[in-house]
Structures are given as structure tokens and as C-alpha cells.
Amino acid sequence: MITRELIKTIIGEAINAPSGDNSQPWRFEFRENGVDLYNIERDQTIFNFRRRGDYVAHGALLENIDIIAGHYGFMANSKLFPSGEVGAIAEILFAKDDAPDEELYQAIGKRVTNRKPYSGEMLAAEVKNALLEIGNANELVRLAIVERGEAFDGIVRAASLNDRLILENETIRKFLFSIIRWTEDEERATPGMHVKTLELGAPQQKMFRLFRKRSIARLASLIGFPLVMQKEAAALYGTSGAMLVLSIKGEAPADFIAGGRIFERVWLKATAMGLSLQPLAAMPYLAQRIKAGDRDNVSEVQARDILKAEQDIRDAAHMETGTILMLARIGKGEAPTQKAFKLAPEIHEKMSV
């Protein structure tokens, strides 16, 4: 039997999981010997296509719960979508176990998105092998590492397209500013991304504040500033040691959750080895939306560029089939200026019906 106190401790540590725009789309209800995980549909953006970003975050959270449970002498058995309702993500039952993974456990509290420049140093062979072993442990998920070289430049350009669209596309600009939190009070009141976690330099910060105004963003767009933003982003991403492309065979919600679990293990292993990581998921998710026939809010040219960017990522990763679950840059970086704030988890008693 596991106590409720211990379940609370496990959940309290597990919520340091990554989530799109730090949306933290989770709440919990106790059940006998466990807890049920529910989605909170906070992230309503065009990037969270079919809630796939949420599912990746749930996968990362479930992996954390399992690793933390291991540290405390338990294992977590998760049954996905137990009732068939889309918002009821998993039923988690704890059972006694004796197989802790202390290396990954210690990395959970240290894992962080690092948007600083990296050193450009390539990954050592043993580092690469360790990541590939974890990333390819499940046959439904595939990890490819794209090292510096020709394909690397293409993938960097593909990722940086998002930084052009931020200024050029009104829906994306509006979305971005809707999730930015300018003060700690704002960040504590509503989940989002604190501006300091973006790691902008002083001149960039000034510009960024100005682009909150639609009229200024439009003017900047007219004089070609989006291309300057893309170039700067490409220079930043180009400081990475390598790019990671994680893909999945299927595309059902459960596949994204399974892939999210592997993604978290890769990130934790990278953290344990002293590496920094930043997800760059915007382009693949926008491309999936466009491929599904939803071209709302993107121009013809933008749709074409987004699809080309996705194809460049697939080519660089030698991906003939499957769906991109995550693109991320990895390398050696100094510690980030600020960590994202995590809300205390909502854990309730089950409502009786």
C-alpha cells in the first residue's frame, strides 16, 4: 500500500516535466493505491495540433512519476485513456518494486529548457551512444541525432523559420504574446513563459517588447525584419552540438504519450551528462496541421515554407515514414538565467457520482 502523503510527494516532484509554453496541462484525483491523471486544456494554440503537445507533456510527466516512484520503492503502472474519455489521460497504480534508477531520478529536478547559446562542441561518441540507446529502446519510437555538417544547416534553417513567422504571421505573434509573462506575479497567477526564460539579449529584449504592438510588428515586417529574426535564430541554433529528431510510427494520442515518455528519458540522460537542451517543436507541429488540411491563418507562401521545413527535418533525420514528435537542439551551455515556475499540483479526492 502506498500512502497519500507519498503520492503527493511523487506528484510534487514529477511536475517539473516540460510542457508546451509551460502550460502544465495536468490535474489529479486520488484513487485507491494510486491517482488518476486528467488533461487541463490550457494550451489552445495552433501549435498544439490535436492536443499532441499536451500528450507529449503527459508522457514526460508519467515517465517522471515512474522514475520517482522507483526512488521511493514503488513502480507506477499506467493505463492510458481508461474510460475512453479524451480528458481522462491515465489511471496510475503504484505497486512495490525494487529497481530504482537514481541517475535519472537525480536529473528530474535539474532538467530545464536552456535557450542560451551553446558552445558548438560536438557530442562525444559515448554521449551519442547513451542517448541513442535510450531514444531507441521502444520500437515504436526512433531517435536520430543530426550532427554538425550539411544536413545540420538545413535543419537549423528549418527550425528558425518559426522566428520569422513570429513577426510575419499575426496569429503566431498574438499567440506568443498571450503566453509571455512579464513579471513573477503574472507567472504565478497564470501558467506561461517568463520573458527571462527566453534569454534575449538587451537590444533583442527592447525589440521584443515593441513587437507586442501589432502596428509596430507590421511595420517591422514591411521592412524585412522577420528575415533578420530568422537569421539571428539560425545563428543561435547553429551553436548547438547536434539536433535531435524523435519520431513515432503511429499518430494516435497514445503514441504521442509513449514518445513523450522516451523524450523525457533522453532529456534526463542528457541532463545527467551535463548537456543542455531546447525543444524546437513549432515547425513540425504546424506542418502536421497543414498536412491535415487546416491552412487557416497561414498564407500560401508560409504553408509552403512550413512544409518544406518539415521535409528538410525528415531528410536530415533519414525519416521515410512516421511522424515527428520532437525536434530539439542539444549541446553544452551555461546554466539558464531563470527556471520556469511550476504551479503546485491540483490533487483532489475523486468526486462521487
Ligand SMILES: Cc1cc2nc3c(=O)[nH]c(=O)nc-3n(C[C@H](O)[C@H](O)[C@H](O)COP(=O)(O)O)c2cc1C
Ligand atoms: C510538446 C512541447 C513543445 C515545446 N516546444 C518548444 C519550442 O518550440 N521552443 C521552445 O523554446 N521550447 C519548447 N518547449 C519547451 C517548453 O517551453 C518548456 O518545457 C516549458 O516552458 C517549461 O520549462 P522547463 O522545460 O524549463 O521546465 C516545448 C515543450 C514541449 C513539451
